Amino acid sequence: MSPLTPDLLARIRERAPGYDRENAFFAEDLDELRAAGYMAPRSLLDTARDQRLLAAHAPATALGINMHLVWVGVARVLHERGDSSLDWVLRDAEAGELFAFGNSEPGNDLVLWDSLTRAETVEGGFAFTGTKIFTSLAPAWTRLGVFGKQADGPDGPRLVHGFLTRDADGVTTLDDWDTLGMRATASNTTRLDHAVVSTERISRFLPVGPNADPFVFAIFANFLLLIGSVYAGIADRALELGVEAAHARTSLKTGLTSASDPDIRWRLADAALALDALAPDLETLAADVDGLVDHGGDWFRRLTGAKHRATETARRVVDQAMRVAGGGGYRSSSELARLQRDVLAGIYHPSDTESVHATVATNLLGPLP
Template structure:
């Protein structure tokens, strides 16, 4: 897919009509207000080739640009892009076991991420969902998954659970449900402060069967360095970071626009000439500008199979942490610069304030990130 597809795709009516990104931004407020799924965005992005496999570096750039126009649309599609990215990470390292994921994504299938569980702070190292082997080599899964973005539209759902009676003891089983598989249901319970268009409903699994040819990995319980796990962490953390970097980009744009729009009654000059306001805008830019080299360098390193050894998780979790925290500060500063109008529900900045808060809930959280970095530098406690 050409790198410029998001910026250059015109409307069907001709070059004088809004671009793809302009149309997407134009729908974001409605999706948020109605708490509805981004159906039109998905249709247009699929037609533009946005769901197809591509290098992680391009995904990071694309997601940052898309998030600057519609954060919830970008966040929802992250989950599809993670699974496609895992297949690419494995293939680059000589493992083509998920080539079918790339092929199906290229054909238009939509992958979702069904790994998060209520009360499971071990994330990928253990599961509260049970996986039971079937005679034909498949597995049935029973448990509850939360934050299932793309719930109204996914056609493939990546899940995992724990098989207690594995050949050598308990083990984790990863696989992909198809939407026509019986044994799962969506609770349609997504009613949140922000990122509403992702429609990340709770998914209940009740002996939902994954066919043998869609079982993707058997892994031990506990931390491990399997490339499958690395692929999930690398693509998830960097693409999530890109979404929040995009929110920070838009906050800076809105702050700049506000300084030219607002005029001081006291001085008669635009706020863009006020030294305090100028400092605030410059300070936003200084922090936002630092995100690009970090995110793009790490993404390029994943693509190039560069080996950072034990430092990888420190770098990846740190990148996610810095992007989400920078975005939160950028939106806050932009609100201060923009004035009281940004406090109205109809203001884009008000929506960004709600959307950016979701960054603190994505793995890895601040506490586990600091633990990861301390362990990397100081060894186990």
């Protein structure tokens, strides 16, 4: 049974405009979701469905929560495949710890395949020095997943992944999140200056460059499918608002509502046709991850494709709803205007459009010579 009760969702939707207007973190939402047990480990399919529902009520809250749910999902995927290295993440999540992502870096278009952050061996662990951006949950996280490159690894340069605690020295959170949309995520920049991750919290040593380690697969599977679900939820709400607007607007020329206008009907039908394809796509892949289905070398093509289709479809659906709503939707107080701003963030999440097409081309044609 979903922890997202109608009363909880109603309160979350009511707070969303204020968070956006004030550029404020969704602290009350977080407290209520924690109390409801929403942060605990669950199947990827159940989590994806709930994230889509939550996003339809408060996109920024859903996107921020996503980062915690991804790490919990990574630990669960590894555990179900016989890898207990992140079982402590599951225990910490059950105990109320809040996980966040500290992977994105300015100027790093290789994402997980390389890092501009320096990792150095120190007594008791590794010290990380670098800048991380888009650190959602910045005001509240207690565990931050980070990675960096150790230049002098045993066999050459390698990537070191681990988790910082909130009280670690050398961690500075900037107050620099003032964006067009998704404002309540408080995805501030994080600066690391010799911030130490203890040895027992180092999660992986990986080679520089693409690889199919189960840890990487688990990140891709959870991140891409849950991100896609958030944007599908935005589209769900936009279509709902578009239908409401069509029934509410009346033509002075005909005396009929816009719901009787053939062009408006076509726009909403077009949006619905695109949106209807997302649930089978996202949910089938989530169920396949839960069911340990082996898609082999096709996994990354399928996962990046699902995220791409969801974010692009969501932008199209919101655009159609804005056209149906007319000038009223352009007001800053309009929920549709907020959805229009929020949905644009989808183009910035990995994997971006260029990377997706490169992944699919490599799957079809092999690597470039």
